[in-house]
Amino acid sequence: MNEASLSYVYRTFNVVMRVVSSLVGLLMTAMGTVWILQGLNLAFRRGFMVGDYHWTIYGAILAVFGIAQIVWSNTRQIPRK
Secondary structure (H helix, E strand, O other): OOHHHHHHHHHHHHHHHHHHHHHHHHHHHHHHHHHHHHHOOOOOOOOOOOOOHHHHHHHHHHHHHHHHHHHHHHHOOOOOO
């Protein structure tokens, strides 16, 4: 493969991984939000997580990591060659 086609493959891979990474971060944030609401007894009032404050803390941690994942995946620099 020549250098131009390698550059195209690298950029395509970079774009795909940014999208996948952002979707993973979005999923983490959504799950964290659900866990927070269940821990606070505000949503989905069935299950072992309802009303347990530990799940509020776990959900907040997961949501923060999800937001950080989204920010990191969309602000990192593309190396120039």
